[in-house]
Amino acid sequence: MMKILFVAGSNHPSATSTNLSLYLERLARAQGFDTSFCNLHAEPLPFYSPQGIGAEEANVRAFKRQLQEADAIVLASPEYHGSISGVLKNALDFASQDDFRGKPVLSVSSAGGAVGVSSLQQLQAIVRNLHGINAPEWLSIGSAQRRPFEKASHGDYEVESSIEDRIHRVLGSFLTLARALGSHKTHA
Numbered sequence: 001m002m003k004i005l006f007v008a009g010s011n012h013p014s015a016t017s018t019n020l021s022l023y024l025e026r027l028a029r030a031q032g033f034d035t036s037f038c039n040l041h042a043e044p045l046p047f048y049s050p051q052g053i054g055a056e057e058a059n060v061r062a063f064k065r066q067l068q069e070a071d072a073i074v075l076a077s078p079e080y081h082g083s084i085s086g087v088l089k090n091a092l093d094f095a096s097q098d099d100f101r102g103k104p105v106l107s108v109s110s111a112g113g114a115v116g117v118s119s120l121q122q123l124q125a126i127v128r129n130l131h132g133i134n135a136p137e138w139l140s141i142g143s144a145q146r147r148p149f150e151k152a153s154h155g156d157y158e159v160e161s162s163i164e165d166r167i168h169r170v171l172g173s174f175l176t177l178a179r180a181l182g183s184h185k186t187h188a
């Protein structure tokens with residue numbers, strides 16, 4: 001079974017980007033995908049160090065293992081100053097091209113403004129540098145669209161139909177890409 005890793009890149013316990021990720025995870029599971037979830041608030045990582053300090057910490061090892069086991073990855077971030085959160089960037093600094101190569105990646109953001117496209121562009125630049133495969137679509141919720149996701153509710157949300165349609169379409173095209181690439185995967 002194909003496995004999708006969701007990385008929730010906020011340092012807030014019930015961030016809208018985290019709750020949106022839980023909603024997406026639930027939809028992916030309903031479509032028969034295996035999933036894993038890394039909430040960087042609940043499982044914080046130390047500051048990345050090029051000298052390898054902290055690399056043996058349990059949360060770092062668990063995150064690296066989740067990356068390696070994933071066939072596809074969803075990266076979710078709050079939009080901070082037109083960019084991604086510090087905790088997500090820090091987490092991605094622990095990743096290497098071996099963790100991302102050939103894997104489809106969906107970028108997701110939550111923004112105070114209408115949509116958070118700057119953070120998505122920057123996420124896609126990071127994915128490209130990690131040799132992941134950026135999904136053709138991306139997903140951002142902004143402003144009042146965040147309201148249903150303000151409370152944690154185990155991935156079960158009442159979402160307005162136009163936003164729900166967009167979420168289903170974007171996730172659907174990502175899962176189609178994941179299946180297409182997964183069916184060609186060669187096991188070394």
Ligand SMILES: Cc1cc2nc3c(=O)[nH]c(=O)nc-3n(C[C@H](O)[C@H](O)[C@H](O)COP(=O)(O)O)c2cc1C
Pocket residue numbers: 010012014015016017018077078079080081082083110111112113114115116146
């Ligand atoms: C430090 C900081 C910087 C922010 N910068 C932006 C920004 O540049 N553009 C924007 O639309 N919203 C900005 N916001 C608002 C957040 O994007 C918004 O609250 C979003 O819902 C946070 O996502 P979360 O609920 O997943 O934490 C900023 C918030 C903070 C705390």
